């Protein structure tokens with residue numbers, strides 16, 4: 075299913091400080107300039123989240139559809155992977171009614 079701006083990611087990361095590691099929750103803040111799903115910008119490969127890691131500011135999608143593209147970038151689906159840069163996460167919220175690759 076399609077992921078949109080303000081959809082959520084959940085991950086895990088560590089910077090090897092005494093407080094680490096951390097559960098990380100992210101929210102997409104960048105999406106397609108011209109492609110909308112449920113009136114929200116479609117998320118693509120390499121779009122960014124801001125996230126809750128106390129040591130680094132953002133996450134970024136690193137997987138997407140093999141055959142569906144938005145702005146020539148792979149379309150992001152639920153369960154696609156984000157790098158938290160200090161760890162790894164997945165997309166966990168999505169459009170209720172728009173599907174890509176049966177997700």
Ligand SMILES: [Zn+2]
Nearest residue numbers: 089091093094
């Ligand atoms: Zn920490």
Ligand SMILES: [Zn+2]
Nearest residue numbers: 127129130160
């Ligand atoms: Zn971090």
